[in-house]
Amino acid sequence: MSSPIIIGNWKMNGLTQEAKHIVSTLLTYATNHHNFAKTVVCPPFTQLQLVKEMIESSPFGLGAQDCHFEDKGAHTGDISPAMLQDIGVKYVVLGHSERRKDHQESDQLVLKKTIAAQNKGLLPVVCIGETKQERETNQQEKIVEAQLKGSLPQNFNGLVAYEPIWAIGTGLTANNDQISEMIQFIRKKLVAQYGENGKKISILYGGSVKPGNVRDIYATPELGGVLVGGVSIVPDDFIKLIDIAQ
Numbered sequence: 131m132s133s134p135i136i137i138g139n140w141k142m143n144g145l146t147q148e149a150k151h152i153v154s155t156l157l158t159y160a161t162n163h164h165n166f167a168k169t170v171v172c173p174p175f176t177q178l179q180l181v182k183e184m185i186e187s188s189p190f191g192l193g194a195q196d197c198h199f200e201d202k203g204a205h206t207g208d209i210s211p212a213m214l215q216d217i218g219v220k221y222v223v224l225g226h227s228e229r230r231k232d233h234q235e236s237d238q239l240v241l242k243k244t245i246a247a248q249n250k251g252l253l254p255v256v257c258i259g260e261t262k263q264e265r266e267t268n269q270q271e272k273i274v275e276a277q278l279k280g281s282l283p284q285n286f287n288g289l290v291a292y293e294p295i296w297a298i299g300t301g302l303t304a305n306n307d308q309i310s311e312m313i314q315f316i317r318k319k320l321v322a323q324y325g326e327n328g329k330k331i332s333i334l335y336g337g338s339v340k341p342g343n344v345r346d347i348y349a350t351p352e353l354g355g356v357l358v359g360g361v362s363i364v365p366d367d368f369i370k371l372i373d374i375a376q
């Protein structure tokens with residue numbers, strides 16, 4: 131893998147002191163290391179402003195974990211792409227399996243969010259992946275293909291994260307062959323859909339990535355990086371993922 135991107139999804143974690151601790155650890159790392167892998171942190175909405183101010187003159191990027199598809203209006207509790215752009219957010223994770231499950235987000239909704247995010251200059255990180263039952267019945271390619279077709283717009287300017295649901299937060303990691311086969315499959319589909327541009331779309335892997343397995347994961351041909359949940363709020367381990375990618 132040439133130049134991976136490492137995206138940390140804090141999920142619903144990170145009170146102020148914890149957020150400060152995580153980001154301070156990253157900043158200390160950055161003062162002692164140069165030219166390390168592109169790293170993005172996605173704190174909860176409540177910590178975006180704080181994290182933005184802390185990382186302002188550092189190499190770290192800022193991401194959010196979701197957004198609405200409208201720019202403003204009567205959508206109580208939602209956050210729009212315009213609001214994210216307004217405070218300096220660059221990336222937005224969309225269609226995460228936890229949102230698909232907890233909030234019944236469909237491919238159609240993810241597609242609308244993806245288009246809206248792109249229109250505001252954000253880089254969507256669109257998550258796809260099969261359940262355990264779908265993997266056990268060998269339906270993973272069918273599922274992933276349908277999610278790609280349903281969630282990505284005609285003009286896509288973002289990243290794709292392959293996250294097998296059975297590997298998220300479970301400690302189970304897809305093995306090298308499973309990751310590699312699916313990355314190749316997604317690449318083939320992206321090229322079929324976008325031609326030459328499909329070759330440039332970064333495809334990430336997510337699912338129980340940790341210091342102990344990340345070397346093997348980074349070795350996956352064509353992998354563009356990793357989307358990390360649990361380990362992203364354990365700063366000493368998270369910086370190991372950055373360090374190993376150098």
Ligand code: PEP
Pocket residue numbers: 139141293297298299300336337338339357358359360361
């Ligand atoms: C995720 O939330 O996208 C994720 C991959 O979580 P974890 O690393 O904890 O499996």
